[in-house]
Amino acid sequence: MKRLVLLGGGHAHVHVLKVLGDALDPAVSVTLVTPVARQVYSGMLPGYVSGHYPLEACGIDLEPLAKRARALVVRSSAALVNTSMREVICVNGEVVGYDVLSIDVGSRPAATDVRGVEAHAVAVRPLERFAQGWEKVLDRARQGGMNAVTVVGGGAAGVELAFAIEQRLRQEPGAGAPHVRVLTDARSIVPEYPVAARGRLVRLARRRNIGLHAASPVTEVGAGFVRVKDAIEFATDATFWVTGAAAPDFLRHSGLATDGRGFLSVNDFMQSVGHPEIFGVGDCATNVASPVPKAGVFAVRAGPALAANLRAALKGGPLERHVPSARFLALVSCGTRYAVGVYGPLSFEGRWVWRWKDRIDRRFVARYSPQALAAAR
Ligand SMILES: Cc1cc2nc3c(=O)[nH]c(=O)nc-3n(C[C@H](O)[C@H](O)[C@H](O)COP(=O)(O)OP(=O)(O)OC[C@H]3O[C@@H](n4cnc5c(N)ncnc54)[C@H](O)[C@@H]3O)c2cc1C
Structure with a gap:
C-alpha cells in the first residue's frame, strides 16, 4: 500500500481530495494533515467582512471531502518534514509516514515580528x-x-x-x-x-x-x-x-530546497527540486523557472495537474508539466457590491464586476459542497 500525505487543505488539495474520492484506489492510503476542519475561501473574506455572506457560506468543509476520499484526517499542522525518514512531524506530536508528500499550506503574513x-x-x-x-x-x-x-x-x-x-x-x-x-x-x-x-x-x-x-x-x-x-x-x-505573503518556516527548517524568500522551490512538474517525491503548490511553493504571483487562482489552476501527478508518482507513470501563465484576472471588491477588475493592462469597474466575482467565488465553493460531491459520484 502506497502512502500519500496531503499537508494543508488549500485550494489545490480540495480538488485533489475530490478527484481521489471520484475514483477510489484501494492501493493508496491517504492522510490529510490540517489544523482546520473548514477551509475559509479568502476570495469571499472581504464579502464576509462587508456583511454580504455569513462565514459558513465562505468555507469548504474538509471532513466530508476527506471522508469521501477515504482519507485519514490528522487535525494538526506540520512542524517539520524528515525527508530521510519520509515522515511528517506534526505540532501535536503525531508522526505521519509518506511515500509521496504534497504540500499546499499557503503562506503567513509578512513582518509579523514587528513589535506589538x-x-x-x-x-x-x-x-x-x-x-x-x-x-x-x-x-x-x-x-x-x-x-x-x-x-x-x-x-x-x-x-x-x-x-x-x-x-x-x-x-x-x-x-x-x-x-x-x-x-x-x-x-x-x-x-x-x-x-x-x-x-x-x-x-x-x-x-x-x-x-x-x-x-x-x-x-x-x-x-x-x-x-x-x-x-x-x-x-x-x-x-x-x-x-504580503511570507513562507512557512518549517519548509526551510526541514532542509527542503527553498527560494530566496523561503518558499519551496519546485520544478515544472510541481516537484521539490531537491526531493522528487515531494510536491508543492500554491502560495507556499515557487516554480523557480517560471514564478507567478502569490494568488489563490494559481493554486486553483494547479489542482487538476497536481491530482494527476500525485497519481502518477504513486503508480510510477509519467508526470504532467504545469506551467501557468502569470497573467490572471483579479477582481477587487470595494465594499458596496462594486468591484474593480484587472487583467494584464486592462481594468474596469462596476456593479457588474462585483456580480461576476460573486458568481465565480460562489461557484468555486459550491463545487466542493457535500451536495455537489454526492452528485459527482
Ligand atoms: C483578504 C484576501 C483576499 C484574497 N482574495 C484573493 C482573490 O480574490 N483572488 C486570488 O487569486 N487570491 C486572493 N487572495 C490570496 C489567496 O488567499 C492566496 O493566494 C491563497 O489562499 C493561496 O492558496 P493556497 O492553496 O496556497 O493556501 P491556503 O488557501 O492558504 O490554504 C492553506 C491551508 O493549509 C493550512 N496550513 C497552514 N499551515 C499548515 C501546516 N503547517 N500544516 C498543515 N496545514 C497547514 C491552512 O490552515 C490552510 O487551510 C486573497 C487573500 C486575502 C488575505
Whole structure:
C-alpha cells in the first residue's frame, strides 16, 4: 500500500481530495494533515467582512471531502518534514509516514515580528483566526467610541479589506463610521497593478474617505496606536495586519530546497527540486523557472495537474508539466457590491464586476459542497 500525505487543505488539495474520492484506489492510503476542519475561501473574506455572506457560506468543509476520499484526517499542522525518514512531524506530536508528500499550506503574513503585532493587531492569517478577531472588533465598534481603524498592507487584500471594513462599520448600527486608513511601506497601494487600475482604486478610496498612506513602514503596533518609521504615530482603535505573503518556516527548517524568500522551490512538474517525491503548490511553493504571483487562482489552476501527478508518482507513470501563465484576472471588491477588475493592462469597474466575482467565488465553493460531491459520484 502506497502512502500519500496531503499537508494543508488549500485550494489545490480540495480538488485533489475530490478527484481521489471520484475514483477510489484501494492501493493508496491517504492522510490529510490540517489544523482546520473548514477551509475559509479568502476570495469571499472581504464579502464576509462587508456583511454580504455569513462565514459558513465562505468555507469548504474538509471532513466530508476527506471522508469521501477515504482519507485519514490528522487535525494538526506540520512542524517539520524528515525527508530521510519520509515522515511528517506534526505540532501535536503525531508522526505521519509518506511515500509521496504534497504540500499546499499557503503562506503567513509578512513582518509579523514587528513589535506589538502579535499582541495588538489582528493578522489576516490564519483566516479562521482573522474572522474571530474581526467579530471582536465588530462587537467593540457596536458599543461605540471607535474613531479609527488601521489596515497595515496596501496590496490587493489589504485594500479590499479596508473597503469592506469601512463599508461595514459605516452601516453597522452604533459603530459610528470610524475613519479607515491603509498604511503601506510601498510607494503606492497595489504597486503591481497598472496605473489605470491603481487610479480607480485610489479614486474609490478617496470617495469613501479611506486614508491611503504610502511609504509608511510600520515599526510598532501598540494599544491604541500604530507607529511608522520616523516616529509618526497614528491613533487607532483596531489594527489589521494584511502584509504580503511570507513562507512557512518549517519548509526551510526541514532542509527542503527553498527560494530566496523561503518558499519551496519546485520544478515544472510541481516537484521539490531537491526531493522528487515531494510536491508543492500554491502560495507556499515557487516554480523557480517560471514564478507567478502569490494568488489563490494559481493554486486553483494547479489542482487538476497536481491530482494527476500525485497519481502518477504513486503508480510510477509519467508526470504532467504545469506551467501557468502569470497573467490572471483579479477582481477587487470595494465594499458596496462594486468591484474593480484587472487583467494584464486592462481594468474596469462596476456593479457588474462585483456580480461576476460573486458568481465565480460562489461557484468555486459550491463545487466542493457535500451536495455537489454526492452528485459527482
Ligand atoms: C483578504 C484576501 C483576499 C484574497 N482574495 C484573493 C482573490 O480574490 N483572488 C486570488 O487569486 N487570491 C486572493 N487572495 C490570496 C489567496 O488567499 C492566496 O493566494 C491563497 O489562499 C493561496 O492558496 P493556497 O492553496 O496556497 O493556501 P491556503 O488557501 O492558504 O490554504 C492553506 C491551508 O493549509 C493550512 N496550513 C497552514 N499551515 C499548515 C501546516 N503547517 N500544516 C498543515 N496545514 C497547514 C491552512 O490552515 C490552510 O487551510 C486573497 C487573500 C486575502 C488575505
